[in-house]
Amino acid sequence: MAAAPSGSRTRMVTLISKGGRNFKMPEAVALVSSRSCREALDYIEYRGNNTMMIKLLDIDPKPVSMLVNFCNHMAAAATSAASDDAAQRMREWEERFLGDDVDQALLYDLLSAAISIQADGLIDLVCKRVAHMIKGKTPQEIRTILGIQDDLTPDQRDEIRTDNSWIDI
């Protein structure tokens, strides 16, 4: 484990988005939220006051900023006492976080960002949202929503239907 910082400054982790924008979060938050950070920090022998920097150059600033926002919020919620109230407030916050202004493209960008630093909490939230989007829909509706190309041959499709007589597809 890295030694405690000698200075009084909190160590930060910086995520760098497309366009070179920097988004910081305290190292403690990153440790709680991101598996990659945890694993990386395990390997560091000497860090002093250095900032860990993570390049997410493929990803737009907005999703990266939202990712940092999510991690900060989750870390804060984790320290407060668990209660039905707290759980309810978390659910409401998550609904606002992935509100109407979050279109599918942004959703996927968010997922990419979360996957890249293995932020399990956000991966979970986005996956649940995608599941909700397709729940109860027909296969064609799902293809439309998710943009999936149907590359099955008619033979394959028949095979699938035969194999899966227990569901209507």
Add this chain to the structure above:
Amino acid sequence: MKMTRSIWLLARCGGPRTAWQTPLRSSVPLFLRGPNSTQLNSSSMAERIEEGGETAAKRAKLCPTGAGVGEEGEGEDRLSALPDDILLHILNSLGNAEAAARTSVLSRRWRRLWALLPVLHFFFRARHDKVPAALTALDAAHAALDAAHTDGEATPPLRRLGVIVSRSSAESLQAWLPIAARRLAGDLTLIELNNEEEGDEPPCGGGAFELPCFEKATQIWLDLVRGFHSLAMPPSGVFVRLTDFHLDGAQLHGPCALGEAVSSPRCPSLQRLTVSSVGGLGNLAIHSASLLEIELSGSELQQLTVAAPALEKLTVLHCFDGVSEPVADISAPQLASLTWRDAYDPMSVQFGEMSNLQWLGTSFFLVYGHPGFERNRDSARLLRHFEAVHTLSLLLAHMWMSIEDMHDPDYLMEEMTRLPDIRFLTLILLTTGHSFGASSFHVFRMCTGIKKLMLTFKSRKECEVATACASGCICDQPTNWKTED
């Protein structure tokens, strides 16, 4: 090895990958860390499973279909390129296997993805006949996935299978249980519901079926409709990894006795065994070097033999109610907790050496009733048997039925003549409005060494109002306890 000042992680998300070439992460996927409780009962499990699917709806506001994408799938497919475990996370969030399996027809990428889910829950309330077809489909998908693995890497096995069905036919169970036995490397939960929905054709009788041998399963929970099925244990095969076996509601038939199937050579890892409301046990003989906990309740026994050197907890409830003489031989030298709410006769029930006993729970003791009440006699005998125990749990039931129905009830506490030497007494009082001073004082007088006392007042469900009894009620006597020191 010193690292450079900063660490650069380059993230890239893209590039198609074939389903079976991307192995699942070796670390436990997030969604497997869900309800992992081993203490499942049908209602709580059903709630938790339903919640898994419903949570997404409750959490997320209804996202308009294809929001921001437009009506004709103009959106690019950014999902299919993601690794398996992300897609599986989405499928798992759908909440049940049926919904996940519907994605098999989306595209080649998605075709057999659902079969990779480590956790599958099937809810077939009225359509028990679908379970065999579903498991057959799973089996076929796994076979295809295994065949496609050219690098020798195995398809990750099923880790949890949950099936909730209405009453099944024996044919149905006999058809899918062997598939589960082959594919499942974790826990199986089968819950059979008793409610019939309208328009259902009830299967004609439960029929007889044989449980296959599950060589890879770690836990098996069978919650069947009581008395509906006739179940046979497998006559051969070893349940190598089975640690927990819970059976509720079946009627057992031979040739293999339950005891033989769960004893050591055939269940070398078994730690917890629960048998409740099971018929046809007859003589149950369990010889197990691994068992830590045994619970037998409401299951008619003629004779019970337990030889379990590692056993820590034994609970026997209402198994010898129907016999004239309870016969048991319990050899469990490490036993720490014994709950025996059942008939007891020191001549025919041998407890063996139990020097580690910390907790003793007995049948209730009726305070007012007819002398010679068997349950009182047996409880008193059991209490006399043990010299010392750390914790005693005793329930005093003041009235068996309403006082008017009982002619001349006697005060029966004198039948309790001796208690073991106890440190902690848990006294549960079912007072039904009557005075409990005399009875509880009788108990206190016999255990002067106690350091801790817990009194719990319970009311019977039939008593809607906790009313005090009429004056002149027998519970006024005896009164002499009030004046003693």
